[in-house]
Amino acid sequence: MVKSNLVIVFLCICLLCCPESLLAQDMNAISAIPRVDVHSHVGSVGRMEHYVKVGEALKDQYGINLAVWIDLNFMRQSDGTEEEYLYAAGTRYKGRFLPCINDFKISDGLRYxxxxxxxxxxxxxxxxxxxxxxSPLIDRPANDATFTKMEEIGMVGASIHISQPYPTSWCDDPVKFWEAHNAWERVLDRHPKLKVVNAHMLDHFNSDEQLDYLIYVLETYPNVHVDLGARFQQFNRMDRDKLRSFMIKYADRILFGTDIGGQPAEGKYRQVAESYYRAFQLLETDKVVKGGFFSGTETRGLALPAGVLEKIYYRNAVRLYPRVKDVLKNLGYDRND
Ligand SMILES: [Zn+2]
Structure with missing residues (x-):
């Protein structure tokens, strides 16, 4: 009896004195969360094995599971037929590459x-x-029939890219910046059932005031979501506490994405894996991280709770995109979703 009491006392002392070890345990649990990169530009069969190697490097170096890429560039860097792409993505790579039809030039109308x-x-x-x-062209009346069909069949608008970061060299004209956003709002007003993931945090991610507009959009349009693609380097442009509260409150509406593109070069897999790792650290820890996915200035991470990270990393993707749930299950990530 005395002995077991001693064991309990010893365990209590350990709990009080070793918060680091508890933290390490939590970080192990967080590492195990599968991740879906909803904003990638893979584009061809030949590139897929290089992305998989980046995933292997992340697993080897950090124990992190980068499971699935939503490929926004289906057939844009074609090195084979549609059938060959779909076979490779679906069968050879077990669904780890999920393709989106795409339209990178809408000045002559929507392609599909x-x-x-x-x-x-x-x-x-x-x-x-x-x-x-x-551009305000998204609001052309001729586009409406396609959006109506997407509402009917539940096809998600994948990383729809509206405007550009303002004020930057990408966009330095406030009138044009708002024309693009206002046009998009008119489309959303007419298509309330359209499920959308807007790319790049809808490019209202450059100041506290822009974050307020993004909050307004998420509050007004319940089917709008946003991806983090290429915006990790902008975390430091907003108040950290405000951004952290935003990420927690709207965790159901934010998806992990990077905007990775091209072919990760042989011999550079670890380097690309480190880019992913920086992005994950910005979300998971309160450490100062050396830049975002595409480098950038040093920024203190947000240390988001595990439940929030699960939503951002894969639960929202499971809800919005077809097949993600089955692919994760087949890969062995059976997390009772
Ligand atoms: Zn992109």
Missing amino acids: PPEELAKWQQKGIVGYKIWVGV
Whole structure:
């Protein structure tokens, strides 16, 4: 009896004196959360094995599971037929690459008419990527039939890119910046059931005031979500506490993404893995991190709770994109979702 009491006392002392070891345990649990990169530009069969090698480097170096890439560049860097891409993505790589039809130039109208969308969905396409940029063209009446069809069949608008960061060299004209956003709001008003992930935090991620507008959008349009692609380097442009509260409050609406593109070069897999690691550290720890996914200035991480990270890393993707749930399950990430 005395002995067991001593054991309990010893354990209590350990708990009081060793918060680091508890923290380490938590970080191990966080490392195990599978991650879906919803904003990637893979584009071809030949590149897939290089992305998988980046995933292996992350696993080897940090024990982190980068499981799935939503590929916004389906067939844009074609090195084979559609069938070859879909076979490689779906079968050879077990669904780890989930393709989106895409439209990177809408000045002459949307590339995919409504009558084609269901056919693409049946082939395994998980969303429709549209790049708009600093332009009000998304609001052209001719686009409405396609958006109506997407509402009907539940096809997600994947990383739809509206405007550009303002004020920067990407966009230094406030009138044009707002014209693009106002045009997008008019589309959302007409298509309330359209499920959307807007790219780059909707590019209202450059100041506390812009974050307030993003909050307004998320409050007004319940089917709008945002991805973090290429915005880790902007975390330090907002008040850290305000940004952290935002990420926690809107955890159901934020998805992990990087905007990775091209082919990770042989011999550079660890370097790319470190880019991912920096992005993860910014979300997971309160350490000062040396820049975002694409470098940038030193920024203190947000130390988000595990439940918030789970939503950002994969739960929201499971809810929004078809097939993600099954792919994760087949890869062995059976987390009772
Ligand atoms: Zn992108």
